[in-house]
Structure formats: structure tokens, C-alpha cells
Amino acid sequence: MTSTRSGWSVVHVDDVPGEDGRYPAPFDAELLSFGRDLGTAGATRTIGAWHETLAPGRRTSRLHAHLHEEELIYVLSGHPVVRAHHPDGREERVALRPGSFVAFPAGTGVAHTFDNPTDAPAELLVVGGRHVADRVRYPEDGDLEAWRVAQRPNRGWPTEPVAAGTPYRIDTDRLTLRPLGGEDAPALFDMAVRNRERVRPWLPWAEREPDLERQLAFVRSMRANFEADKDFAWGVLLGGRLVGVCGLHPAHAPDGAEVGYWVDHAAEGRGLASEAVAAVLRAGLGPMGRRWIEARIAPGNERSRRLAARLGLVHEATLRGRIPSVVNPDAAKDAEIWTATRAGVGPATQHMAVRMFDALGRALADPVRDETIA
Ligand SMILES: CC(C)(COP(=O)(O)OP(=O)(O)OC[C@H]1O[C@@H](n2cnc3c(N)ncnc32)[C@H](O)[C@@H]1OP(=O)(O)O)[C@@H](O)C(=O)NCCC(=O)NCCS
Known part of the structure; x- marks a missing residue:
């Protein structure tokens, strides 16, 4: 029985009804594991949880991969075997035991x-x-996959990447980037408070006292600009937690854009900022169609200069007094212009593991990765 306590609940597995899993007709001949839907019993909204009993000789599902939903499996008892099938056809089988924990990040195929x-x-x-826009691939069951696509044509696994578009989600090995919006205001405000002294020399907004209402207005306007294809700010998430912001600002020129970035002090010194900026360069120079992207770096900002050099940006010029101060017009700083062009990003940027998806969850083409750099 579920004990519902205003806003949370306690559930015992014995009290949650279960049933043998099976696919819908006409794919329903095979009985799968016996599952109890704990998540629904606990009224969770964004994650599901099941207790599954896998009888001898049965399997949990057909071989499948999710594009947007992550899966975590913890072995409570017994010795099942996990079978993993890679997009290139490679197979792995691993024998498990109580305490084994298996994780399948989304989107790897x-x-x-x-x-x-x-x-x-x-x-x-x-x-x-x-995830509302999840897509599932069944590498051994083309008939089931075709049936699902026929039921929901917008939900098939994307075979051909879409050539152009704005990435709403960008995954790297460690990070997820997604548009910044109003719901990020509290976390961003906390980050601004924690990091103000550290970033104040380099980011003009940090010259002012952080303010939650102003933060909210800012992220809402960023989201509106994102949706209007005018200006793009992604929140940088590590394990689902906001650790930075990376933006692409095309205001300076119709063909190009400026990239901006900053990370929480706890995320610094781990290559995470490089990973996020490389992802945004690939997005900007790839499916977003920009011909060049520049970073504007104040001459003393050694960390930012090292990041730019690491990613293959080239210091082209130094412009006088181009980084404004928001509190003192006479305190503008010089700006070193470091650029990446479509034809020549550095190998670190080109080879970073990056996967981009548009608003419909379709994979976006990645011409920068696919082009050979001379
Ligand atoms: C600029 C800024 C984003 C750079 O962050 P960062 O963490 O130094 O940058 P990277 O992600 O490239 O990490 C590089 C560091 O991680 C280390 N590192 C660890 N693992 C790494 C990995 N897998 N790959 C690359 N570097 C790695 C590097 O050795 C380097 O450390 P070091 O500089 O002490 O030698 C950050 O300092 C910041 O937020 N500054 C304030 C705001 C700002 O100036 N923004 C830019 C305005 S132009």
C-alpha cells in the first residue's frame, strides 16, 4: 500500500501490483520480466522506477537503445547477464551479481x-x-521499430542527421548543454554570488551586486532570444547540475558570432569549460552556419587565453577599450580577438565528442567533425 503524505510517499514493493512485461500485439508472444511500477506508485514525474523479477530463461526487453532517456540498473539478487550491442555491431556480455550497477547514458546508441x-x-x-521526445532503436527488431514509427512517425530513431538547425541539446562526454531559461534563475543567482569576486575582473555583469529579480529577467530574455533565433545561451550541466554558461552572440556580424563562457569555481581546472566551448564552436560553425566565431578576451585573463589556444582559436588582433564596464565608462578594457573559422578550428575542437539535437530531438549534422582540416 502507498502511504501518501502530502508531497511524498512510502511504498513497499509487495504492495505494488505487477505484471509480466510484454510488447504490444502483434509482438506479444514473448513474456519478459515481471515488473512492478514503483515510480507510478510513488507519483514521480520525471523519473521512473521498476522492481523487476527476471525468471530463468527470460529477458527484460528486446535489445534497445534510448536517445533521450538514461537507464540505471541495480542488481538486487541473482546473477543475470547484461548484453550490450554497439552501433558498429560489437557485442559485449557481462555476468552480474548482487550489487552490480549498470548505467546506460542516453544517446550513445x-x-x-x-x-x-x-x-x-x-x-x-x-x-x-x-522524456517526452524519446526515441528508441531496436537493432535486432526492424519490424518492431517500423511498427513503432508507424504509430508515432515523429518518434523514430533519426537515421540521417538534419543538416541545419539550432541545437537545443548538446551532449559531450561529461556535459549536457541546453537553453538557459527562467527556471535556471535561482541556480545562476547562487553561482553569481559564489563566483562574483573571482569573475569580476573579466565579466562586466559581475561588477554589480547579484540580484535575483534581475537574474530572472535576464535568463527569461535569453530564452526569448534563443527561441527567436537572435542570441543563444546554453546552461552547462554536469550530472544535471548547472556549472556554467556558454553563449553564442551573433550581434556583431551577420556571418559570425561571439562566444562567451564562464564556469563555477568547482568546475574549473578540469577541462569542462573547454568541453563546453568546443561544443558551442561545433554548433555555431556547423548546423548554425556561422563562418567565424570570436572570443573577446581581456589581456590579463590567462585562463581564458589558455582555453582559446587549447581549442585552436587564433589571436588576430587586440582592440582598444572594447570590453565595457557597466559601472564606469572610463574603465573599459582592451579586447584580444581570438577566432575560430569554419575551415580551421583546432584538432581539440574538431575531435571532441559532441552530439547535437534540434528541438524535435533529431540528431544534427556535424560538418566540422566530418571535414578534414588541412
Ligand atoms: C575562463 C574559464 C572558463 C576557463 O576555465 P578552465 O577550467 O581553466 O578551462 P578548461 O576547461 O580549458 O580547463 C583547463 C584546465 O583544466 C585542466 N584539465 C584537467 N583535465 C582536463 C581535460 N580533460 N582537458 C583539458 N584540460 C583539463 C588543464 O590542465 C587546465 O588546468 P590549468 O589551467 O591549471 O593547467 C574559467 O577560468 C572562468 O570561468 N573564468 C571566469 C570567467 C571568464 O573569464 N570567462 C571568459 C571571458 S573571455
Whole structure:
């Protein structure tokens, strides 16, 4: 029985009804694991959780990969085997035991299922995201995949990347970037408070006392600009937590854009800023169609200069007094202009693992990665 307590609940697995899993007709011949939907019993909204009992000889699902939903599996009892199938056809099988924890990050294309070759049942706790635009690929079951696409034509696994568009989500090995919006105001405000002294020499907004209402108005306007294709600010998330901001600002020229970036002190010195900026350069020079992107760096900002050099940007010029002060017009700083062009980003930028998706969750083409740099 679920004990509902204003806003939270306690559920015991024995009280949650379960059923044998099976795919819809006409794919319903095979019985899968017996699952109890703990997440629905607990009324969760963005993540699901299931207790699954895997009888000998059964498997949890057909081999499948999610584009947007992450899956975490913890073995409670028994010795099931996980099977992972890579997009290039490579196969791996790993025998598990109680305490084994298996994670499938979204969007990698690594398909998976669990089977139970032993004589005893195995129990799994399965936790997974719920994402409205998820897409699922079944590498061994073309008929099931075709059936699902026929049911929901906008939800098939993207085969051909879309050539151009604005990336709403960018994944790197460690980070996810997504448009900054009103809901980020509290976290961004906290970051601004924590980092103010550190970033004040380099970021004009930090010259003023942080203010939550102003922060909210700012992120809302950034989101409106993003949706209007005018100006783009992505929140940089590490494990779902905001650790930085990276923006692309095309105001200076129709063909180009300025890139801006900053990270929380806790994220500094780990290559995370480089990862986020490389992702935005690839987005800007790739599916967003910019011919060049520049960073404007104050001469004493050694960390930012090192980042630019690491990513292959070139210091082209120094412009006098081009970084304004928001409190003192006479205190403007010089700006070193470091640029990346479509034809010549550095290898670190070109080879960074980056995956970009448009607002419909379709993979975007990545010409910068695919072009050979002389
Ligand atoms: C500029 C800024 C974003 C750079 O951040 P950063 O963490 O130094 O940059 P990177 O992500 O490139 O990380 C590089 C550092 O991580 C280390 N590192 C660790 N793992 C790494 C990895 N996998 N890849 C690359 N570097 C790695 C590098 O050795 C380097 O450390 P070092 O500089 O002490 O040698 C950050 O200092 C900042 O927010 N500054 C304030 C705002 C600002 O100036 N913005 C730019 C305005 S133009």
C-alpha cells in the first residue's frame, strides 16, 4: 500500500501490483520480466522506477537503445547477464551479481537487454528518465521499430542527421548543454554570488551586486532570444547540475558570432569549460552556419587565453577599450580577438565528442567533425 503524505510517499514493493512485461500485439508472444511500477506508485514525474523479477530463461526487453532517456540498473539478487550491442555491431556480455550497477547514458546508441541464464530468479531495480521526445532503436527488431514509427512517425530513431538547425541539446562526454531559461534563475543567482569576486575582473555583469529579480529577467530574455533565433545561451550541466554558461552572440556580424563562457569555481581546472566551448564552436560553425566565431578576451585573463589556444582559436588582433564596464565608462578594457573559422578550428575542437539535437530531438549534422582540416 502507498502511504501518501502530502508531497511524498512510502511504498513497499509487495504492495505494488505487477505484471509480466510484454510488447504490444502483434509482438506479444514473448513474456519478459515481471515488473512492478514503483515510480507510478510513488507519483514521480520525471523519473521512473521498476522492481523487476527476471525468471530463468527470460529477458527484460528486446535489445534497445534510448536517445533521450538514461537507464540505471541495480542488481538486487541473482546473477543475470547484461548484453550490450554497439552501433558498429560489437557485442559485449557481462555476468552480474548482487550489487552490480549498470548505467546506460542516453544517446550513445548502445543497445542493451538483460537475460537470466541461471536456474534462479534475479531481481533488478531499474530507474529510467521519462522524456517526452524519446526515441528508441531496436537493432535486432526492424519490424518492431517500423511498427513503432508507424504509430508515432515523429518518434523514430533519426537515421540521417538534419543538416541545419539550432541545437537545443548538446551532449559531450561529461556535459549536457541546453537553453538557459527562467527556471535556471535561482541556480545562476547562487553561482553569481559564489563566483562574483573571482569573475569580476573579466565579466562586466559581475561588477554589480547579484540580484535575483534581475537574474530572472535576464535568463527569461535569453530564452526569448534563443527561441527567436537572435542570441543563444546554453546552461552547462554536469550530472544535471548547472556549472556554467556558454553563449553564442551573433550581434556583431551577420556571418559570425561571439562566444562567451564562464564556469563555477568547482568546475574549473578540469577541462569542462573547454568541453563546453568546443561544443558551442561545433554548433555555431556547423548546423548554425556561422563562418567565424570570436572570443573577446581581456589581456590579463590567462585562463581564458589558455582555453582559446587549447581549442585552436587564433589571436588576430587586440582592440582598444572594447570590453565595457557597466559601472564606469572610463574603465573599459582592451579586447584580444581570438577566432575560430569554419575551415580551421583546432584538432581539440574538431575531435571532441559532441552530439547535437534540434528541438524535435533529431540528431544534427556535424560538418566540422566530418571535414578534414588541412
Ligand atoms: C575562463 C574559464 C572558463 C576557463 O576555465 P578552465 O577550467 O581553466 O578551462 P578548461 O576547461 O580549458 O580547463 C583547463 C584546465 O583544466 C585542466 N584539465 C584537467 N583535465 C582536463 C581535460 N580533460 N582537458 C583539458 N584540460 C583539463 C588543464 O590542465 C587546465 O588546468 P590549468 O589551467 O591549471 O593547467 C574559467 O577560468 C572562468 O570561468 N573564468 C571566469 C570567467 C571568464 O573569464 N570567462 C571568459 C571571458 S573571455
